[in-house]
Amino acid sequence: MTENLGVVAHAANDLRVETLPEPSPAPDEAVIAVTYGGICGSDLHYWRHGAAGESILREPMILGHEVVGVVERVASDGSGPPVGTTVAVHPATAGAGGPRFPADRPNLSGGTYLGSAARMPHTQGAFARRVALPTRMLRPLPPGLDQRTAALIEPASVAWHAVNRAGDLSGARVLVIGSGPIGALIVAVAKRAGAAEIVATDLREEPLALARRLGATRTLSATAADEIAAVDADVVFESSGSARGLASAVTGATRGGRVVMVGLLPAGEQPALVSLAITRELELVGSFRFVDEIDEVIAALADGSLDIAAVITQVFPMEEALDAFAVAADPSASSKVLLSFGAPPVVE
Numbered sequence: 001m002t003e004n005l006g007v008v009a010h011a012a013n014d015l016r017v018e019t020l021p022e023p024s025p026a027p028d029e030a031v032i033a034v035t036y037g038g039i040c041g042s043d044l045h046y047w048r049h050g051a052a053g054e055s056i057l058r059e060p061m062i063l064g065h066e067v068v069g070v071v072e073r074v075a076s077d078g079s080g081p082p083v084g085t086t087v088a089v090h091p092a093t094a095g096a097g098g099p100r101f102p103a104d105r106p107n108l109s110g111g112t113y114l115g116s117a118a119r120m121p122h123t124q125g126a127f128a129r130r131v132a133l134p135t136r137m138l139r140p141l142p143p144g145l146d147q148r149t150a151a152l153i154e155p156a157s158v159a160w161h162a163v164n165r166a167g168d169l170s171g172a173r174v175l176v177i178g179s180g181p182i183g184a185l186i187v188a189v190a191k192r193a194g195a196a197e198i199v200a201t202d203l204r205e206e207p208l209a210l211a212r213r214l215g216a217t218r219t220l221s222a223t224a225a226d227e228i229a230a231v232d233a234d235v236v237f238e239s240s241g242s243a244r245g246l247a248s249a250v251t252g253a254t255r256g257g258r259v260v261m262v263g264l265l266p267a268g269e270q271p272a273l274v275s276l277a278i279t280r281e282l283e284l285v286g287s288f289r290f291v292d293e294i295d296e297v298i299a300a301l302a303d304g305s306l307d308i309a310a311v312i313t314q315v316f317p318m319e320e321a322l323d324a325f326a327v328a329a330d331p332s333a334s335s336k337v338l339l340s341f342g343a344p345p346v347v348e
Contacts, residue, residue, distance in 0.1 A: 006128035007321045007339070009043075010060045012050030017321050020062070023132035030080045030135050031073035032087065034341040036151040036315070037127050038066035039328040041180075041241075043115065047325050054267045055117040064127030065091035065114040066154040068147050069341075071138070072130065080135025086145075087138040088153040089114070089126060090294050107161075107289045127318070129341050139294055142302040149301065149309045151338050152185070156297045156308055159185035161290035162262045163193050166235045170194035175233035175252045177222070178240030178263060179207035181311055181336045184214055186237050186262070188308050191215030192300065199231050201248065204332050213310050228252045239263045243270045250277050258283040311336045318342070 006020040023031050043063045045052035071085045081087060095111035102108065112118070115125025126133065141150055159182055163169065174195040176183050179202040190198055191214070200211035201222045208219040220227050222245070229251040238249040241263030249259045250273040259282055277284060300306035316324035318339045328337035 002129065002342075004128060004130050005318060006062045007064065007318060008060050008062050009046040009050075009057060011057060012048065015047045015063075015322060015325060017319055020128055023130050025073070025075065025132035026134075027077040028075050028079055028134055028136075029132040030071050030075045030138065032067075032069040032089075032126075032131050032133055032138075033072040034067050034069040034126060034129060034131060035086075035147050036068050037064045037318075037339045037341065038151045038155060039325060039337045039339065040064075040066055040155065043127075044325060044329050046115075046117065048329065052117070053264060057117050057122070058120055059122055061115065061117055061122040062125040062127055063115045064125035064339075065089070065116075066151060067126040068141070068150040068153070069131075075135050080138055081140045086141045086147060086150070088141055088150055088294065088298065089133060090137045090139060090157075091115070091126070091154065092289060093123075093134070105291060107291050113289070127321075127339060127341075129318070139298060141298060145298075145302055146309070148312060148315065148338065152308050152311055152336065153294060153297050153301070155181055155336070156185050156189070156301075156306070157290040157294040158182060158262070158287075159189045160293040160297050162186055162237055162239075162260050162287040163189045164293065165285050165287045166237070166258060166260050169235060171196045172234040173197040173232070173254075174199070175228070175231045175236040175249070176200040176211070176216070177228075177236065177238045177245045177249050177252070178202060178242075179211040179216075179219075180239065180331055182262060183207070183237070183239035184210050184311050184335060185308060186239060187211050187216050188214040188306060188311075190237075192306050199233065201228060206332055207335065210310060210335055214308065222248065225251070233257060235260065237262055241265055243272070246270070247273050250280075250282065253280065253282050255280045256282070258285060260285050260287050262287045312338055314338070315340050
């Protein structure tokens with residue numbers, strides 16, 4: 001058995017590939033041999049800044065929550081799929097005894113997420129060759145679904161949730177601000193949801209080309225303020241995570257339109273065109289992670305109605321995680337960058 005290497009953030013600019021102890025699963029946990037993991041913006045923030053928003057690294061933390069793998073050892077309580085099952089991972093654990101939230105929206109419960117420093121001790125992530133995960137997180141994948149593409153299931157679920165927050169998109173004119181991985185996935189999901197016109201923006205041509213490949217009918221430079229304002233979109237998705245992007249979302253929305261805020265802006269007060277939102281009677285709607293949309297994403301990938309493989313631009317061996325993170329941090333050179341953990345096939 002190969003050593004259990006993992007990708008661990010120790011502090012800002014201190015990312016290490018190091019040997020981890022073998023997983024010691026609880027009764028309701030299975031051991032997963034990870035095959036692929038996608039590098040998320042939060043992973044990049046922990047690497048570059050030692051924090052993601054208000055979640056600050058206070059101890060070494062294994063990164064990663066966008067993973068797919070194979071069940072290597074079943075849970076001792078008998079729950080979960082059998083050995084050899086390929087699974088995607090729903091990385092959230094709903095909170096208990098915390099803030100009030102609607103019962104059907106546990107993503108608002110203040111719970112935990114794999115690879116998050118929001119609490120102490122931190123919630124360790126899944127960028128390792130072998131990890132122990134609760135069986136409730138595991139989603140068996142249908143035969144034939146490419147595991148590389150399956151590594152996109154978690155971020156695609158974020159995009160699917162955002163589209164659900166927008167309401168019915170049939171025949172709608174849609175504007176997507178920011179065509180990074182999440183924005184690109186929103187384009188693909190919005191196309192599947194029946195949007196008649198999808199306009200995507202970004203500062204760089206490479207993400208715009210990807211957006212067109214995934215279904216954008218037109219693309220604009222993020223600096224083209226007048227052209228963005230003229231889009232007059234029924235629904236706008238703000239996925240840039242910037243105050244300027246939010247301003248473009250407000251100006252690009254039609255009167256009475258809806259702005260779905262997906263990109264996470266920095267903590268603290270942010271400038272916003274509130275008076276324009278009021279006089280246009282815009283609906284500003286937040287979108288945070290996802291609930292059970294992961295099951296719909298898996299079904300859509302399996303039946304071919306959602307085609308998102310183009311979002312993956314590079315795959316690095318996990319031993320080259322530092323190089324992979326550097327590429328993932330350059331939006332002119334990449335969209336979604338995957339780590340390959342080299343898990344061999346598991347046979348029961």
